[in-house]
Amino acid sequence: MTDRKRILTGIRPTGALHLGHYAGALENWVRLQHDYECYFLIADYQVSDYADDIPRVREAVWEVALDWLAVGLDPEGSAFVIESLVPEHAELATLLGWFLPVSMLERNPTLKAEMAAMENPEDGSTERKSVPVAFYTYPVMQVANILMPRAHLVPVGEDQLPHIELTRETARRFNRRFKEVFPEPEALVGRVPRLVGIDGNAKMSKSRGNTIDLKDDAETVARKVRAMYGGPPRAANEPGRCDENPIFLYLRAFDPDTGGLAELEREYETRGVPNKVLKDRLTKVLNDLLDPFRERRAYYQARMRLVRDALASGSERMRRIARETMDMVHDALDLNYLEKY
Ligand code: TRP
Numbered sequence: 001m002t003d004r005k006r007i008l009t010g011i012r013p014t015g016a017l018h019l020g021h022y023a024g025a026l027e028n029w030v031r032l033q034h035d036y037e038c039y040f041l042i043a044d045y046q047v048s049d050y051a052d053d054i055p056r057v058r059e060a061v062w063e064v065a066l067d068w069l070a071v072g073l074d075p076e077g078s079a080f081v082i083e084s085l086v087p088e089h090a091e092l093a094t095l096l097g098w099f100l101p102v103s104m105l106e107r108n109p110t111l112k113a114e115m116a117a118m119e120n121p122e123d124g125s126t127e128r129k130s131v132p133v134a135f136y137t138y139p140v141m142q143v144a145n146i147l148m149p150r151a152h153l154v155p156v157g158e159d160q161l162p163h164i165e166l167t168r169e170t171a172r173r174f175n176r177r178f179k180e181v182f183p184e185p186e187a188l189v190g191r192v193p194r195l196v197g198i199d200g201n202a203k204m205s206k207s208r209g210n211t212i213d214l215k216d217d218a219e220t221v222a223r224k225v226r227a228m229y230g231g232p233p234r235a236a237n238e239p240g241r242c243d244e245n246p247i248f249l250y251l252r253a254f255d256p257d258t259g260g261l262a263e264l265e266r267e268y269e270t271r272g273v274p275n276k277v278l279k280d281r282l283t284k285v286l287n288d289l290l291d292p293f294r295e296r297r298a299y300y301q302a303r304m305r306l307v308r309d310a311l312a313s314g315s316e317r318m319r320r321i322a323r324e325t326m327d328m329v330h331d332a333l334d335l336n337y338l339e340k341y
Helices: 019-032 054-071 088-099 102-107 109-119 138-147 158-177 218-226 246-254 258-270 275-301 304-332
Strands: 006-011 037-042 079-082 153-156 186-189
Touching: 006 019, 006 138, 019 037, 019 054, 019 153, 019 186, 019 246, 037 054, 037 304, 054 079, 054 275, 054 304, 079 304, 088 138, 088 158, 088 304, 102 109, 102 158, 109 158, 138 158, 153 158, 158 186, 218 275, 246 258, 246 275, 258 275, 275 304
Parallel strands: 006 037, 006 153, 037 079, 153 186
Antiparallel strands: none
């Protein structure tokens, strides 16, 4: 039991989780939760870009926890952690900042893209914002998150890979200069690294409003799929190319009947299949996937005390490991001043 390797991974509490989160990461969490000792973190320190909307963040903490329970994460086996309930993260981030060159943040492609989007929103729909200091340094906090439980594996979405690399580098530098405290964690990206949005945009994302959320009801899913972008215009029975039609990207991601799907793809490319047929199939596939999630979500939503208890006990579990790690770090950095005399 205790010699299982550890997973730490997390999500920022900014709103409801969607199919992109599921196929890109959550599915792996569910699959691996019993083979690893898991810490699932709600990163409520890392929301400096939502500082003007604190109520949304506070609400989203519960939404995220409900989504996790809905997809089948088991809070008895794994720790659900609220980052700010483990303030050791702040101390560790301060100390780890010693080992991270500014140039590594400057080169970090994910951070660069996020900062550019804040300073120059491309579609003009969100207002231009200056980048808070805490936003610039959030990867350091994330490094602290991962190193805190001395994690071995970090199942995440593809966009997080630069941050895992930063974590590995920090661990190496710390271990080399001081003491071997931290394993070098590996990243693990989900089956579908990037899910297109229902508008055909390359990425499903909350800020674009092109998501199908895990908590959407069957009617909402049907409506969203009906409105989905279905590739370049085509007469109903004109052959098309599957790769140009996002509906197929979704079916490939979620349709369990791979044989039937292969058949449908051939038909689409030779004789043509109306988008309506594809959309009806996709609606059914998605609702079959989401139905058990909806059921579990409803169960917990009617019993929020259980959600609260999961977050309380998970955060407490993390805190015990955090104290252990901080003892090792204090020892390595010779920070135990008061034990000297
Ligand atoms: N930065 C991650 C995201 O935006 C969330 C996150 C915070 C995280 N801390 C983490 C992910 C630690 C993995 C490990 O999705």
